[in-house]
Amino acid sequence: MNINQLPFINEIYGFLGRDLVAAVIGILIILVFVPLNSAFLVWVERKVAGHIQLRPGPMEVGPHGILQTLVDAVKLMSKEMITPKLADKFLFWLAPIIIIIPAIVCFVVIPFSPIMQVREMNVGILLIFSFSSLTVLSILMGGWASNNKYALIGAVRAVAQNVAYEIPLLLSTMSIIIMTNSFKMSEITAAQSTVWFIVYQPVAAIIFFISTTAETNRAPFDLVEAESELVSGFHTEYTGMRFALFFLAEYTNMFIAASMGAVLFFGGWHGPFFPGLIWFVIKVYVLIFVIIWVRWTFPRLRFDQLMNFAWKFMIPVAMLNLMITAVLLKVL
Amino acid sequence: MLNIKTIDDTSINERVYQLNLGPQHPSTHGVLHLLLKLDGEVVISADPIVGYSHRGHEKMAENRIWEQFLPNTSRIDYLSGLIYNQGYCMAVEKMCGIEVPERAEYIRVITSELNRISSHLLGIMAFVMDIGAFTPFLYGWDDREHVLDILERVTGSRLTYCYNRFGGVRNDIDQEFCDGTRRFIDRLRGRFKDYHNLITENIIFIKRTRGVGIIPEETALEFGVTGPSLRGSGVAYDVRKNEPYSVYPGFKFEIPVRKEGDVMARYQVRMAEMEQSMKIIEQALDGLPQGPIRARVPRFIDPPAGDCYFAFESARGAVGYYIVSDGTRIPYRIKVRTPSFSNLFVLTRILPGNFIADTIATLGSIDVVVPEIDR
Amino acid sequence: MPTEGQKKLLEELKNSFTRALPEGRITSGDYARTGCHLEVRMSDAGMRRIAREMKERRFHLETITAVDFPDSFELVYLYSTYYQDFCRVIARILISKEASPVSVSSIYPGACWLEREIYDFFGIRFTEHPDLRRILNPDNADYFPLLKTFGKTKLTEEIDDILC
DSSP: OOGGGSTTHHHHHHHTTHHHHHHHHHHHHHHHHHHHHHHHHHHHHHHHHHHHTTSOOOOSSSGGGTTHHHHHHHHHHTSOOOOOTTSOHHHHHHHHHHHHHHHHHHGGGOOSSSSOOSOOOTTHHHHHHHHHHHHHHHHHHHHHHTTOHHHHHHHHHHHHHHHHHHHHHHHHHHHHHHHHTOOOHHHHHHTTSSSOHHHHOHHHHHHHHHHHHHHTTOTTSGGGGOHHHHTTGGGTTOOHHHHHHHHHHHHHHHHHHHHHHHHHHSOTTOOSSSOHHHHHHHHHHHHHHHHHHHHTTSOOOOHHHHHHIIIIIIHHHHHHHHHHHHHHHHHO | OOOOOOOOTTOOOSSEEEEEEOSSOTTSSSSOEEEEEEETTEEEEEEEEOOTTOOOHHHHHTTSOGGGGHHHHHHHSGGGHHHHHHHHHHHHHHHHTOOOOHHHHHHHHHHHHHHHHHHHHHHHHHHHHHHTOOHHHHHHHHHHHHHHHHHHHHHSOSSSOOOEETTEESSOOOHHHHHHHHHHHHHHHHHHHHHIIIIITOHHHHHHHTTSSOOOHHHHHHHTOOTHHHHTTTOOOOHHHHSOOTTGGGSOOOOOOOSSOSHHHHHHHHHHHHHHHHHHHHHHHHTOOOSOSBOOOOSSOOOOSEEEEEEEEOSSSEEEEEEEEOSSSSOSEEEEEOHHHHHHHTHHHHSTTSBHHHHHHHHHHHTOOHHHHHO | OOOHHHHHHHHHHHHHHHHHOTTSEEEEOOHHHHSOSEEEEEOGGGHHHHHHHHHHTTEEEEEEEEEEETTEEEEEEEEEESSSSOOEEEEEEEEOTTOOOBOOTTTOTTHHHHHHHHHHHHOOOOBTOTTOOOSSSOTTOOOOTTSTTSSSOTTTSOOOTTOO
8 A cells, every 4th residue: 555545645745845834824823913912902992982981991001001901911810710619620621712712713714915814715704604603612611610500591691692693694694605606715805806795785794793793792782791680691700811711702703703794795805005904904993893882882682682683583684685685696 | 571380489490490689799789689589581589688788777876866867867878868868857857846947948959959860860870781881871970970079069078968957057058059050950951962862762772671670550559669660650759749848849840750660661750850850950049048057956956755757759769757756865766768678679579570681670770779778 | 738638538537547446546647746647546456457448548658667665666657648639647556565466468568578677676576477587687686676675775774975
């Protein structure tokens, strides 16, 4: 038996070498970028929230409080990681890990610019959706393993909410995918070189944004971690670095959601004068700013109203949009 | 409201579990402990457990002379401190037959109404924060800062006041106080537009509050509910109109009443009450007479033996002081009838059948101050 | 100044109570001094009768309180109106130290907590009460704080030092 007859051996040989080095460098850059991005976003959220509420936000540490998150991270790292006595120890330890790793993996397929994408995959969009669904598993693990009724209620709400809002998310994305006939993120971006897809699909864009706000558990859909009802929802019992991982994951998910929105509807890295990377980053951060703005403006929905909204309004509208798109594509 | 199956509410079986809301909780206003029995997200029974901040004010009253109980009164309800001060002084003056000069009455009314506005601002905005909108909370506190600054100039305190005395008030108000108050009223009127845009017309807020936590009129009557919780259920009862005291008969103001009895009705009643308070303050400032601010009373008063009940309207409802005197300088018994005590008890009747989220909304809309319950 | 409606209501109440409670003393109160329009003094047999009459006439139970006298307790019930012309009725019930008065919570559910408070402070047990347990003091307390024999009071100690 010759080694050249093993299955996939040509693909493996093809990958080793230049591709492997590119992949390793890309992942290292992502691993540096993700915590920095989360730290920056935490500061942005606190400043934006402060200014909306007529106060300046963090101002003490560093110029305009920019080092605040760094100091908070140091504080969180120095705190004791308490495990409740009757908690399920393995699941309790595993939950924060499972929430952050898929989020980092999703960065592999995001096209930051025409040349900056760690790995081009045929199923780029599917990869992002499937990995971000794993956050639900982590929330359920964290809520159940905490041995705390508040955490359990939060986890149960999270599962129902995430499952319900996945469907309009996928349906609205499908409307874009059938227009470009491809799951590859770079091809979808390239197809928007003349006109952004938001012009063709405004309804799908609105549904997409509402669904991602619900998927990332941000207000007004933040019943899962509603401070005034459930103390802290599923991460009530988490302290120290474990809590920091949940926090990090939330902002990373927000970045992924916003970059999906930028790629699908706002033309990705297209734009005049500046290089693609700068346009992409600008678009993503504008979308994140809108998400933060919505959080501090609206009260939160009650749980049954939230579910009614998803099942009775969003899904029919998304399906209708998809059908009309399909018909129009066939006709035109 | 759902139609719940009749489950014996004392049984904890596989479906029904017990959840402690409080005493440490971000949204029970104060140390309130609500023992909920839940089936999924639906409340089967609710049992408020109070007494975490019981300090024994009524026992303290029996160990002090009449004047020394005055600081206690504003600690009973720290948000309406001036109103409680005024009520206690008026109760004792009623029993002794002391005549208060008119300027003092006007000053008492102005400061009490300012206190009512600041209490409503805090109550409404904390309730809105429980529903999830964090921003109006800070806008309300910004307005409240102005009121507290105005009152601090003349009373010396920001929260727990001890400004009234038997026979009048302690300090006189000056022109700057009047000008500051007028400026504040103009400012607040402009802010109401912002509040209505941000909160009242917000579709999510409307969905969270309409039809939620309804207190029927009969239940309100049986439980002795008073205040905005009662006026939101359709009964036009306000002690300032039904049993007028001080110089309130001379002012033109209305009592806002809503028929629905739900959370939105109580919220609207409170917002409208702030507007009425501003009207009262303006009329009082316009008609402020000159004169002494305190009647001549002996240093230690000796009320005649007997008892007296005096009722007045605080921000939360009808308060009553029942004072019993045996002719000496030390009270024999002082009982404070506080509105939050009865208002909270009504929750055991109206909460079953609602969701947890509605529980929080209803609890916030009733606007209890727990030290008032516990005394 | 009492209005026509008030005077009529007071007359009706006075007649009704005098008929129903022959052993009680019904007097008009001095509103300017005591805040009550009608005073009813009696023993605890007529408590429920008064409560029922008040409920029929749409009075609300403002508060219930107790006062500790050297050889008896005095339970004070205060009723007032929401709807019609304002009127306040005070019912004073003198009971002995060991008596167990009947609860009115079947007529006014709001009395449940008020009577719990009286039990908590004075040790007066109410019969037919749905849920008689302590409300403000700890559940396992063995004292009744507002009794004059408890703690530092005028009956137990001379308090001169507070008079500065």
